[in-house]
């Protein structure tokens with residue numbers, strides 16, 4: 229298990245700073261050796277011994293479904309890299325700006341050889357604080373990348389006002405409240421913010437609370453990123469910005485939310501609802517019946533999987549001393565019994581979906597009907 | 601091992617095996633006369649004559665693909681180079697595809713050579729005349745037809761047959777899915793590919809009739825024709841699976857044969873060049889020889905999982921020696937004792 233090579237997927241719209249992050253990872257003193265799979269080979273200097281040019285060949289699987297796709301080139305490259313086993317400790321896959329992260333992620337679940345050799349660590353999305361709101365309006369790929377992410381670097385925060393930053397962050401949270409969000413300049417983050425996340429490791433899916441609740445509204449500012457002092461965003465308002473003092477947020481129209489997003493505020497903290505892409509969570513304060521839940525989740529992901537980007541759940545099955553944990557990408561589900569419920573731990577069941585046009589009421593009702 | 605099979609301890613060839621460590625994934629192995637050649641995942645090629653080993657730093661990366669003829673081995677690397685290396689150690693650089701990997705290489709019986717790098721497929725006649733074509737997707741499998749200057753290449757959506765010297769476009773043999781390796785039956789009547797989804801696909805060239813060969817628990821990436829061309833031995837199951845190709849319609853409607861059934865996955869197969877015998881390598885490092893007439897097994901190498909899965913097998917032309925290598929860099933050869 230543990231000798232599987234971890235794979236970090238870097239996504240982000242054109243110009244957001246993916247290559248900056250990549251070079252930062254590669255040049256930091258960490259003693260790790262990376263194999264880097266890039267899409268535009270040779271165009272940008274990448275300071276690494278082992279760089280492989282890929283061509284993002286998306287192959288459909290034989291079930292004829294449009295969301296069931298894998299990266300054929302990645303299967304070939306990972307297989308080839310395994311011939312050099314021992315020469316690198318981790319793989320980084322940089323996708324094109326227009327790429328959908330799903331086929332990359334699905335490759336690790338669908339291809340048994342790739343899955344035996346390597347494990348997906350996290351999908352890290354770099355977003356441009358200045359242009360993300362525009363891209364969310366005109367580029368479905370950008371929205372996909374945000375919704376799919378485990379870690380989001382909201383980069384170039386020095387190029388926007390504080391209000392613009394709050395705005396774009398609220399929009400990100402409207403799409404994906406579960407990702408770890410880091411405000412960055414020049415992608416300055418400690419490496420452990422983007423590497424070794426184990427976001428796809430069932431053993432590590434401990435909590436699926438929205439990240440911003442879990443963190444008490446903290447932004448992940450990188451004051452701890454010693455050695456990159458000039459890149460720090462020195463901001464200490466913890467996101468609860470009742471104060472509208474001073475800053476000129478009257479730049480232009482792009483600080484307005486996109487037409488499809490509705491904002492409302494609770495005591496100053498903005499919430500956005502994106503009409504296309506949402507997250508839906510549901511909780512049962514107790515156990516579920518696996519005889520009901522398994523058919524339901526299979527049916528839901530088979531029929532609605534095209535629109536479900538990511539799913540996760542931690543469940544208390546009736547008469548089962550262990551927690552059942554699952555995760556999914558579109559129709560592909562990966563689930564297992566995990567550690568035992570602990571003494572005093574509340575046996576409850578929770579699921580989360582991120583996707584397009586999700587029928588929140590139906591998902592909730594369907595899940596609640598699985599109660600034991 | 602099936603319950604009624606003789607215990608491998610009783611019919612063992614292990615005392616005739618010479619073993620050594622090569623410290624890198626063995627991509628391919630063969631014999632060039634008395635010299636055994638091993639192409640490795642750290643870019644080296646090791647030429648070994650008896651106790652004497654000669655190391656050649658052939659590639660800057662890994663040897664990704666490998667083939668050979670009687671005189672030389674041909675290695676394609678992720679440094680983009682395609683090399684021809686003789687037993688003497690002489691190296692010739694045949695191609696350098698900058699910034700790409702060599703993904704497949706194939707030789708024709710008449711000495712033509714083909715290789716692929718991404719979607720680019722190149723064929724070179726013995727005279728040196730070269731032709732190039734762009735495939736619909738990256739090509740991982742190449743094979744020359746047994747007769748004529750005709751090249752098969754596998755790709756997403758099927759396989760194509762190309763006459764490099766003709767102006768006509770390649771002829772497509774379509775089947776949905778991603779096709780990896782490709783091979784012609786020795787009589788030239790059938791084309792077979794291995795696929796992404798744990799299956800083989802075959803076409804009868806005359807009428808393009810399809811053959812689905814399924815039931816594998818893993819991808820079948822090692823394919824070898826028996827010496828008489830009647831069976832195709834394949835990896836990917838917990839036995840060597842042999843498909844019958846002697847009849848007019850090949851394996852259509854027929855069940856395959858199994859030999860060397862064990863609780864380990866077959867990762868490499870190599871049919872003996874002269875006898876109905878197949879060498880079978882497993883993911884636990886075991887190597888067996890299996891006689892097809894009665895399924896009798898001979899143990900060549902004991903399972904030893906920490907030395908890795910068998911990744912390469914190769915007979916010498918006479919069928920008296922068998923070289924092997926593993927994914928973790930163990931290697932060796934068997935010198936078959938005179939038959940009793």
Ligand SMILES: [Zn+2]
Pocket residue numbers: 293294295296297533534558559
């Ligand atoms: Zn699908």
